[in-house]
Amino acid sequence: MRISPKFTQALAVLVLGSATLLTVLVLLFVVAFVLIKGLPGVTWDFLSSAPKEMGKEGGILPTLVGTVLLPLLAISIAMPLGVGTAIYLTEYTRETRMTRALRFGTDCLAGIPSIIFGLFGFIFFVVMLKMGWCLLSGALTLSIMVLPTIIRTSEEAIRAVPNAYREVSFSLGATRWETVMKVILPNALPGIVTGMILGVGRSIGETAAVIFTAGSSLRMPMTVFDSVRTMSVHFYILAREGISNEKAYATAAVLIISVLLINLVAYTMMHRFISKRSK
Amino acid sequence: MMRLKINVEQVAKGLLTVVAFSALASLLLIAVFIFKEGLPFMFKVGLSDFLFSSDWNPPAGKFGIFSMIVSSLYVTLGAMLIGAPLGIAGAIFMNEFLPRSMMRVIKPTIELLAGIPSVVFGFLGVMVLAPFIREYMGGPGLSILAASIILGIMILPTVISISTDAIAAVPNSYREGALALGATRWQSVHMVILKAARSGIIASVILAMGRSLGETMAVIMVAGNTVRIPHSLTDPVRTLTANIALEMSNATGLAREALFATGIVLFVLIMILNAIAISAMKSKGGKR
Numbered sequence: 001m002r003i004s005p006k007f008t009q010a011l012a013v014l015v016l017g018s019a020t021l022l023t024v025l026v027l028l029f030v031v032a033f034v035l036i037k038g039l040p041g042v043t044w045d046f047l048s049s050a051p052k053e054m055g056k057e058g059g060i061l062p063t064l065v066g067t068v069l070l071p072l073l074a075i076s077i078a079m080p081l082g083v084g085t086a087i088y089l090t091e092y093t094r095e096t097r098m099t100r101a102l103r104f105g106t107d108c109l110a111g112i113p114s115i116i117f118g119l120f121g122f123i124f125f126v127v128m129l130k131m132g133w134c135l136l137s138g139a140l141t142l143s144i145m146v147l148p149t150i151i152r153t154s155e156e157a158i159r160a161v162p163n164a165y166r167e168v169s170f171s172l173g174a175t176r177w178e179t180v181m182k183v184i185l186p187n188a189l190p191g192i193v194t195g196m197i198l199g200v201g202r203s204i205g206e207t208a209a210v211i212f213t214a215g216s217s218l219r220m221p222m223t224v225f226d227s228v229r230t231m232s233v234h235f236y237i238l239a240r241e242g243i244s245n246e247k248a249y250a251t252a253a254v255l256i257i258s259v260l261l262i263n264l265v266a267y268t269m270m271h272r273f274i275s276k277r278s279k
Numbered sequence: 280m281m282r283l284k285i286n287v288e289q290v291a292k293g294l295l296t297v298v299a300f301s302a303l304a305s306l307l308l309i310a311v312f313i314f315k316e317g318l319p320f321m322f323k324v325g326l327s328d329f330l331f332s333s334d335w336n337p338p339a340g341k342f343g344i345f346s347m348i349v350s351s352l353y354v355t356l357g358a359m360l361i362g363a364p365l366g367i368a369g370a371i372f373m374n375e376f377l378p379r380s381m382m383r384v385i386k387p388t389i390e391l392l393a394g395i396p397s398v399v400f401g402f403l404g405v406m407v408l409a410p411f412i413r414e415y416m417g418g419p420g421l422s423i424l425a426a427s428i429i430l431g432i433m434i435l436p437t438v439i440s441i442s443t444d445a446i447a448a449v450p451n452s453y454r455e456g457a458l459a460l461g462a463t464r465w466q467s468v469h470m471v472i473l474k475a476a477r478s479g480i481i482a483s484v485i486l487a488m489g490r491s492l493g494e495t496m497a498v499i500m501v502a503g504n505t506v507r508i509p510h511s512l513t514d515p516v517r518t519l520t521a522n523i524a525l526e527m528s529n530a531t532g533l534a535r536e537a538l539f540a541t542g543i544v545l546f547v548l549i550m551i552l553n554a555i556a557i558s559a560m561k562s563k564g565g566k567r
Contacts, residue, residue: 005463012465013376019368020377023435024385027392030403030432084298092295104557105303111486111553112309112546113493115520119542120309122527123316144305151302177291205396208495208520212527236398236496239405252399263394267387 031256038253041246047254051218055234056244060251062220066228067258069135069221070214071203074142075196081143082150083185083192089151090158091180110148114208117145121213136224138214145209146199153198157191157273158184190273197266205259207232231255313546317539329540335506337526337534344541346508350423350516351492351545353509354502357427358434358491363484365431366438370480373439374446375454375468386443393436401500404429409501418513421503426516429501430494434487441486445479446472478559485556489549495520519545 049059085102093099121141131137161184169179185192207230215227216237229237231251238248321329324342332343369389373382404425413420449472457467473480503515504525517525523538523545530538 005466009463009465012468013372016368016372016376019365020372020385023365023369023439024388026432027389027395027435030395030400031392033403033407034399081298081301084295085301088295088299092292102299102303105306107557108550108553109302109306111489111493111549111556112306113489113495113520113549115493115495115523116309116313116542116546116549118527119523119539120312123539124308124312128312144309147302147305175288177288180291201394205394205398207396207398208524211524232396232398235396235402239398239402240500245406248402252402255396256399259394259396260391263391267391 031260034249034252034256038249038251038256041250042253046250050220051234054243055218055238055247057247060231060234060247060254062218063229063231063234063251064254065220066135066214067204067231070138070142070210070228070230071200073135073139073224074146074203075199077139077143078146078150078199079196082147082195083154085147085151086154086158086192087180087184089155091176091184106148106151109144110152114145114206117141117209118212121209126213131225133213133215133217133227134225135214135221135228138210138228139224141209141213142203142206145206146202149199149202150195153195154188154192157188157195160191160273161187190269194266194270194273197262197269201259201262201266204230204255204262205232206230207236211236231258310546313539313542316536317541317543320533320536320540321543323533324537324540329537330544333506333508335522337530337537340533342533342537342540344519344522344544346506347517347519347522347541348544349508350502351518351520353423354426354430354498354516354518355488355492357423357512358430359484359488361428361431362434362438362487362491366435366483366487367442367480369435369439370442370446371468371473374443375464375472386440389436389439393440397433397494397497398500400429400433401497404497404501412513416513418511419503419515420513421501421515422513423502423509423516424512426498426502426518429497430491433494433497434490437487437490438483441483442476442480445476445483448479449475482556482559485552485559489552489556492552493520493545493549495524499524 046059047064048061050061051063052058085106089099089102118141121137125131125137125140126133165183165187166179169183174182210230211233214230216229216233217227218229219226221228232255235248235251235255238244238251329342329344330348331345332341333346334341334343335346373385377385405421408425408428409420411420412418412422412425416424453471453475454467457471458464462470498518499521502518502521504517504521505515506517509516519541523541526534526538
């Protein structure tokens with residue numbers, strides 16, 4: 001017997017629809033579960049005091065500081081490199097074998113697992129350059145990791161600047177560099193900032209690459225050569241070594257809220273940017 | 280004044296050209312250092328004793344990672360069996376069956392959730408999933424199954440977001456043509472749209488595969504980390520990534536070189552997957 005197309009259509013809607021629903025529910029469950037278990041433990045005291053007994057008691061203040069400093073440092077190293085690459089690829093060259101190689105390198109770098117970055121950062125920055133486990137080693141490692149994200153988003157943002165802008169700028173006698181600085185970058189800025197924020201979000205959630213390069217000291221960092229522990233690493237250690245589930249949930253809640261907020265900001269900015277451009 | 284202007288132009292161009300190589304140079308630097316640390320070890324121990332033996336006991340000088348290669352492949356395969364169908368189904372449903380207004384809510388939600396740190400997924404695996412498996416399926420709970428489910432969930436946003444883009448890139452005239460011929464929505468999807476979006480969907484799955492093969496922290500938490508060849512879904516396993524991260528903190532000398540050699544195996548596997556995914560996206564049908 002031939003199954004009627006109407007039946008397969010109904011079946012498809014049912015199966016695909018439940019799969020979609022399941023996906024959304026599972027992801028929302030993860031967030032909801034952590035927030036419900038963790039939020040009661042998030043008090044002002046928890047955020048503003050230092051941990052005691054390896055995190056079993058007390059708060060997470062030094063890890064909050066680490067979570068702010070490490071991504072900021074990483075992004076300030078990666079931004080000039082990433083935006084520079086994007087400017088070069090869009091404004092200074094045509095598609096050649098070389099640009100294809102550069103893009104391939106960027107794509108491959110994006111696919112490398114964080115543990116490999118951790119291995120590399122450890123042997124190169126920590127051991128070979130004798131920097132030890134510190135803020136700077138971690139930031140340099142993370143900056144390489146977020147580089148592909150920044151290159152891609154900046155490239156898209158720069159490409160979205162209408163060609164008419166460039167033509168007008170050139171016709172007024174501006175040089176290429178003047179056009180880049182005065183016309184293209186200001187217009188592509190929202191898109192570039194979006195990439196930056198996404199990079200920060202990724203750095204905050206990262207554990208494997210950070211734990212082997214920035215270390216896991218619970219002391220407050222004073223210089224870039226001090227070891228730091230980010231919230232992700234702190235949460236991992238609390239959970240894995242079974243130090244305190246209660247503190248682990250609370251840390252996870254703060255971590256998830258920060259990452260989601262950061263991504264939300266990036267996402268809204270990107271949408272504003274796209275809808276403004278498509279008008 | 281004029282001279283200065285020309286100089287600025289040339290300095291800018293020169294600097295940008297150098298900077299443009301940063302990503303490629305980093306990639307090469309990473310490859311060089313991982314290989315420099317790990318390759319000599321492979322020859323010292325012997326390639327077959329390293330790759331095809333399951334005897335891992337660094338203090339005794341035994342460095343066989345065969346069971347870890349097998350475990351990594353099992354866990355990745357499991358994750359794909361769970362994540363790929365769900366993700367592709369979600370992408371199809373959102374694009375072809377949901378009204379635009381709902382898609383505009385669901386897609387961003389899923390993309391936002393892509394930012395949930397992997398350690399959080401791992402922790403939930405330990406607190407929720409592992410006890411469930413232990414209770415109803417036996418074994419220690421921390422297992423291939425637990426790791427596959429957690430990774431399967433973690434790759435959902437990757438699969439959905441890239442597949443959605445591929446499906447959205449199929450020209451509307453294809454849909455209209457199929458529908459005008461009397462096809463139902465589902466017929467137009469599986470006869471026309473999936474064929475046109477095939478390479479993008481394949482790329483999303485392969486990228487997700489690379490992600491699950493390379494995932495470390497979540498896997499350490501839920502996979503159980505026992506070094507042996509697994510015989511059932513509920514057996515605990517140690518993957519290549521977990522091996523590196525677990526032993527890194529106290530490994531020195533030959534044992535540390537062994538971890539870099541493990542890194543080489545991982546690096547090579549991932550680069551192969553990357554190359555396939557990138558060429559799939561560039562091939563006909565992936566881009567329009």
